[in-house]
Amino acid sequence: MRVRIRRAGPAGCRMSRMSRVIAPLALAMFALGLDAFVVAGLLPAIATQFGVDTAQAGQAVSAFTLCYALSAPIFATLLAGRSVRRVLLAALGLFTLANASSALAPDFGILLLTRALAGIGAGVFAPLALAGAAALVPPARRGRALGLTMGGMSCGTVLGVPLGLWLAHRAGWQSTLWLVAACGAIGxxxxxxxxxxxxxxxxxxxxxxxxxxxxxxxxxxxxxxxxIGVGSLGLYTYVAPILATGGGVTDPTPYFWAWGVGGVAASVSIGTLIDRTGRPRALMAVVLATMSVALALLPSTAGISIASIAVFAVWGAMGWSTAAPQQHILLGLQPRHGGAAVALNSSCSYLGSAAGAVAGGALLAGGMPATRLPFVGAAVIALALLLQWRSLRAGA
Structure with a gap:
């Protein structure tokens, strides 16, 4: 009996070559996704390390997200016409060194500075990595290339954050930042x-x-x-103190898992819903209403693990469901400048996250209990729903 061995055809070879080239970009995006979300779970340990309260520690998240939001448009102008490969290497090098410096920070002021530098590197790298991935392949394969690249960031959130928190509990919060730096260095x-x-x-x-x-x-x-960035991502910064104050939870890892898994499930399915309904504005209204209710339920379920994990999963699902409808709407409004409109939307998301983290820290510093923050987040999302409803009515 003879066994016939089939060699991979040209399409398989092209896919293999594409994967090998895209893999470093995906790994770097994994590091970015991990770094953007894991620090929220490290805040109690950071506060203890540097002798600051939780509100002050939250500014470590604000510094990263604010610089992430602002660096892309500013440096896009300054670096126009430069080699894409060199800019990617410079941005990723800055991001990696800044994370290593964060792990070695001797005081809280230095930590804030290094978090800001990491945000600048991430903000420059992410959009250029997506543009580079799309340019590396023929038009017929751009969707796969972008999917592989963005998949790295989503994996950094869903798989990397729980892994980083697990590592922090066993080897200290600095070990998580060393993990980020190692992924960045390999990328x-x-x-x-x-x-x-x-x-x-x-x-x-x-x-x-x-x-x-x-x-x-x-x-x-x-x-x-x-x-949405203010009410949802800003609130995410203070998940650890909310759970500790409301339910005595000392290890928030399962809740971050639930948030991330719900987000990935929703991000995979939301595109199908948009295509089937053809009404992204109405879909956004439903998502916002559900998210507002979920946030309002967080304090009452903080001490009930199953219920709280379910609420976190819904929150993550609704939060991750907002990007695709918004991008769909903007591409329809600005067909000639869709890339600029979508990039502006991304910057506003991270800018809102930074503003939400700053506002949450100010409320905590002013004496508000951490368990009240979800109500503030729910109110901000309700305001977004009102604005979306007016937009929906105007469109109709």
Whole structure:
């Protein structure tokens, strides 16, 4: 009996080559996704280490997200026309060194500075990595290339955050930042060795992003995104103290798992719902209403593990469901400048996250119990729902 061995055809070879080239970008995005969300779970340990309260420790998240939001439009203008590969290496190098420096920070002020530098590196790297991934492949394979690259970031959130928290509980919070730095360093080496210099355009310039705001419909859409960042991502910063105060939870890892798993499940299915309904604005209204209710239920379920985990899963699902409908709406409003509109939406999301973290820290410093923060988040999401409803009525 003879066994016939089939060799991989040209399509399989192309896919293999694409995966090898995209893999370093995906690994770097894994590090970015891990770094963007894991620090929220490290706040109690950071506060203890540096002798600050939770409200002050939360500014470590604000520094990262604020610089992430602002660096992309600013540096897109400053670095226009430069080699994409060199800019990627410089941004990822800054991100990696900043995380290593965060792990070695001798005081809280240095930690804030290094978190800001990590945010700048991440904000420059992420949009350019997506543009580079799309330019590396033929148009027919761009969806897969973008999926692989963005998949790295989502895996960094869903798998990396619980892993990072597990590591922090056993080896200290600095070990998690060393993990981020290690992933960034491996990604840096892979990009230096495998990634060619791609003819991708740099991210949209600051002028292009600001021009989008001249369209009132675009302004309303990104305002909703900003409020979602304030109410949802800003609240995420203080999950650990909310659970500790409301339910005596000392290990928030299962709740971060639930949030991330719900988010991935929703992000996979939301595109199908958009295509089937053809009404992204109405779908956004449903998502916002559900998220507001979930946030309002957080304090009452904090001491009930199963109920609380379910609420976290719904919260994560609704939070991750907002990006695709908003992008769909913006691409319809600005077909000629869709890239700039979507990039502006992303910046508003992270800017809202930074504002929410700052506001939450201020409320805690002013004496508000941590268990009241979810009600504030629910109110902000309700405001976004009202704005979305007015937009929906105007569109109809």
């Amino acid at each position: 840096f080496a892979g990009i230096a060795l495998r990634l060619p210099d791609v003819p991708a355009a740099p991210p949209p310039s600051l002028r292009q992003r600001l021009a989008m705001l001249l369209d009132r419909r675009v302004a309303v859409t990104v305002a909703v995104t900003f409020l």
